[in-house]
Amino acid sequence: MFSIKMLAEEIARRSSGRLTSLMLGGAEALSVTRFAPIESASAEHVAFVAQPKLRGALKASGAGVIVMRESDRESVWGAAEPDRPLVITRDPYAWFAWALQVMTDRPVKPGFIHPRAVVDESAQVDPSARIEANAVISAGARIGARTRIDAGVNVGEGVLIAEDCHLYPNVVVYAGCKIGARAIIHSGAVIGADGFGFAPFAGEWVKIPQVGAVTIGEDVEIGANTTIDRGALEDTVVGKGSKLDNLIQLGHNVRIGEHTAMAACTGVAGSTRIGSHCVIAGAANISGHLVIPDMSIVGPATTITSWTQGAKVMMGYWPAQERSQFERTAVTVRRIGELRRKVRELEDRLEELAKN
Amino acid sequence: MFSIKMLAEEIARRSSGRLTSLMLGGAEALSVTRFAPIESASAEHVAFVAQPKLRGALKASGAGVIVMRESDRESVWGAAEPDRPLVITRDPYAWFAWALQVMTDRPVKPGFIHPRAVVDESAQVDPSARIEANAVISAGARIGARTRIDAGVNVGEGVLIAEDCHLYPNVVVYAGCKIGARAIIHSGAVIGADGFGFAPFAGEWVKIPQVGAVTIGEDVEIGANTTIDRGALEDTVVGKGSKLDNLIQLGHNVRIGEHTAMAACTGVAGSTRIGSHCVIAGAANISGHLVIPDMSIVGPATTITSWTQGAKVMMGYWPAQERSQFERTAVTVRRIGELRRKVRELEDRLEELAKN
Amino acid sequence: MFSIKMLAEEIARRSSGRLTSLMLGGAEALSVTRFAPIESASAEHVAFVAQPKLRGALKASGAGVIVMRESDRESVWGAAEPDRPLVITRDPYAWFAWALQVMTDRPVKPGFIHPRAVVDESAQVDPSARIEANAVISAGARIGARTRIDAGVNVGEGVLIAEDCHLYPNVVVYAGCKIGARAIIHSGAVIGADGFGFAPFAGEWVKIPQVGAVTIGEDVEIGANTTIDRGALEDTVVGKGSKLDNLIQLGHNVRIGEHTAMAACTGVAGSTRIGSHCVIAGAANISGHLVIPDMSIVGPATTITSWTQGAKVMMGYWPAQERSQFERTAVTVRRIGELRRKVRELEDRLEELAKN
Numbered sequence A, B, C: 001m002f003s004i005k006m007l008a009e010e011i012a013r014r015s016s017g018r019l020t021s022l023m024l025g026g027a028e029a030l031s032v033t034r035f036a037p038i039e040s041a042s043a044e045h046v047a048f049v050a051q052p053k054l055r056g057a058l059k060a061s062g063a064g065v066i067v068m069r070e071s072d073r074e075s076v077w078g079a080a081e082p083d084r085p086l087v088i089t090r091d092p093y094a095w096f097a098w099a100l101q102v103m104t105d106r107p108v109k110p111g112f113i114h115p116r117a118v119v120d121e122s123a124q125v126d127p128s129a130r131i132e133a134n135a136v137i138s139a140g141a142r143i144g145a146r147t148r149i150d151a152g153v154n155v156g157e158g159v160l161i162a163e164d165c166h167l168y169p170n171v172v173v174y175a176g177c178k179i180g181a182r183a184i185i186h187s188g189a190v191i192g193a194d195g196f197g198f199a200p201f202a203g204e205w206v207k208i209p210q211v212g213a214v215t216i217g218e219d220v221e222i223g224a225n226t227t228i229d230r231g232a233l234e235d236t237v238v239g240k241g242s243k244l245d246n247l248i249q250l251g252h253n254v255r256i257g258e259h260t261a262m263a264a265c266t267g268v269a270g271s272t273r274i275g276s277h278c279v280i281a282g283a284a285n286i287s288g289h290l291v292i293p294d295m296s297i298v299g300p301a302t303t304i305t306s307w308t309q310g311a312k313v314m315m316g317y318w319p320a321q322e323r324s325q326f327e328r329t330a331v332t333v334r335r336i337g338e339l340r341r342k343v344r345e346l347e348d349r350l351e352e353l354a355k356n
Helices: A002-014 A050-056 A070-077 A094-106 A323-334 A335-353 B005-012 B052-057 B070-077 B092-104 B323-334 B336-355 C004-014 C054-059 C069-076 C092-104 C325-332 C336-355
Strands: A022-024 A044-050 A065-066 A084-088 A198-201 A203-206 A215-216 A236-238 A313-315 B022-024 B044-046 B065-068 B085-090 B196-201 B204-207 B214-216 B235-240 B313-314 C023-025 C045-048 C065-068 C086-087 C198-202 C204-209 C213-217 C237-239 C313-315
Touching: A002 A022, A002 A094, A002 B323, A022 A215, A044 A094, A044 C045, A050 A070, A065 A070, A065 A094, A070 A084, A070 A323, A094 B196, A094 B204, A198 C092, A203 C092, A313 C325, A323 A335, A323 B313, A323 B323, A323 C325, A323 C336, A335 B323, B005 B092, B044 B092, B052 B070, B052 C204, B065 B070, B065 B092, B070 B085, B092 C198, B092 C204, B323 B336, B323 C313, B336 C325, B336 C336, C004 C092, C045 C092, C054 C069, C065 C069, C065 C092, C069 C086, C325 C336
Parallel strands: A044 A065, A065 A084, A215 A236, B044 B065, B065 B085, B214 B235, C045 C065, C065 C086, C213 C237
Antiparallel strands: A022 A084, A198 A203, B022 B085, B196 B204, C023 C086, C198 C204
């Protein structure tokens, strides 16, 4: 059971006082077991309403406590006293997120190095960190307080991993990379493999050693099997608070700003800079050496080869059709030059006709 | 050497009696070493003909035994007795698949836990299961009969893996996921990493714990480095008999029906439901919260943001052209609005001309 | 400190005498610490000029030594004696690549099998090879001289890995695959997982065992989390000197020629043959059973379903636009058939008008 009062206090703390809760109708004294959808919740549940379309369910809901905005409360109860326990907050969805964090937190286990872990004697592991079986901590690496290194993780030479991080099983961090505090890196992610750099010579490719590394900021999350290449000379950088989904590729010397979110299967080619507070949808493909401004949005499956000055949202993918329609459309698009020529001819002929 | 009679019996058994074999010309008494292409097969080989275009090779083939449809037999030998050993079956390709399974089956080795495996004392491992070196079986996990857990595999807390599964090296299954019988999961696949769920708050992203898991049905195959995220509240589900290729991403709460095949590099965003018996080609990108009906087909590199009512096959990708043509085409497509406007103007002007 | 003379000699050696250096202005006697950009280099640095636009920086640069083409030297100093140490070479970029290789080379460590490695007694490991912790070398595998097998790598049964290879942590090579000399394989790559082969039967998928393997040529580099499937009957092949970036998928029986470069996130479906000296940009999607000639180029995010006879560069992706423009463009493209019809009608009506 989780007390609503405790949740409200903890949310205030985690949000650095930015998200407060007004408890009405006795909510302060109640406890709940978990969140449930507003339509199916019962007395031991807490529910939240973040979308206006759910307002209709407010009166009939069996939820023990409902979290909502003041405007939603007003629209249902007006000036009247609500006849049930409520929490009023300016962002019910963020309230839900933090409350669920509190509800699912597990106690921090004591520091631990599994006897099957392989820790180089020159590595520095904080006594409160946990290093699981078959993890490898190489020479000169440093592991911060309370950081969890799961089984099969490989931490390369000289890698710095700050405090309160969690590297899930089988993550690989190549030599020299730096991971900021509270980073979460999911299984199979590879941080710091060589960038794709070769000099063409006489029909062959001469490898250019990649002597930069990767710097991951604080509070970054990196999805499963995502790959972030080390820089050629300087570091590849992911700014603090940015969130990367699964199967993403960042090429060498890419720089991602702060609090940018990037959905799965997206690729960013070398040296491109993506600003802060951007949202990149899934399966986007972003060319190298571009600059994408802060607050930009890229649509799904969109190929960006340049950024239109002043654009906020860039998109572009072939709109799928039923197959036979697609095939006809594709043929016509391939010949769109002909179509344009015909229109020009028509214009000319009409011009001439009009003269006569 | 494999006896044709034994293969026929074993195919009947594996197909639950649905695929039978009529052995002609003494095929019943023959044995073969392996399959070979009809054109290059010799006496110790078995060959099969599934495509009409190969009929021409039937007479001349040196194969010891040929597997084919009755209609193909008729088209070559008509009413005459074939002058060579044949197997007549209604599906030579499936016959080939099952026969090859029999031919490549290895004897099941006895149960085994490698001394370098790390098995929690609260895990339940069937005595006939094989757990290889450096595999980690966490607390409360259960491993079914004859299941093979290869080296470096990480099985999280409370994971259930049914009988006759094969997890190839370095697979990761996060806590609480369930894997059905006879599942095959290839190396590097990550089952149950956190879904990509964050609440935006004051320009930052607040993590929403992902408390669902992943449920994989029976007879599912999952390709190398594929990632299937755990659900936010409910489970992400892959239905029985479905086959996923490599480097696929399934977002949280995706539900894939039964016997659906999905080719490599495809991404499916959160909460989308794909029906049973669907075929999704490679590099498709399917948006979230969609419903794709049973028996649907998605073309290669196709972005699906909605499903056209009644459509069976949806497709859409830019048809590649020689570069200079592409560049011209792309410019014209970007300005297709102008072209449409010009056509409207032409129509208007022609209308007016016609009036005079 | 690296002596310029030593670098020149080593480059000549590594290029088999194909890249020579003419040292002017006393360069032969100098030593440098590292490369630096021409604009910011100082006396202890070497800089290079490969692009004409950097010529302007030549005179003002503080670099101790500058590497450049004869034509660039002439354009700045003409017939005059250069007033600073220079290296003249026909390919400064390749010179840089090889010099950086020399500068970053680490001494080969002696042969070593980590006590936590798991090496089957029937495996043959060259005494000069290094096998790190938790690596698994299966029965019958062979590891060549000076090859480095990093921690957590899984080498399957009967795998052959030639000399001077480097397999980074957690690479998996399935049974029977062959890796040529000097190959570099980055973390998480999976070589030889089953190809995606199933026979449809009565609404289900019958697995076709994949009995081929993978053959990787000499001097190949394979990026992180790339997957190369084993062949169905014959091997999947990557020719010598080819370079594959991260998160690439090669289907069964794909054949890549020699010295072909393929950027990240590209997928190649089964049985396609890509020639030698090709360049495939990122996020391309290439259908199965195609033949792409030597020296071909595929643009980014391009879907290739057939290769235009005689084409050298094929491209095709939707050109991204600002969202509202994209939406209008997409609607019009979907209806381009209508537009074409209207143009035909206009042509007919104009024809008729002209007659009158």
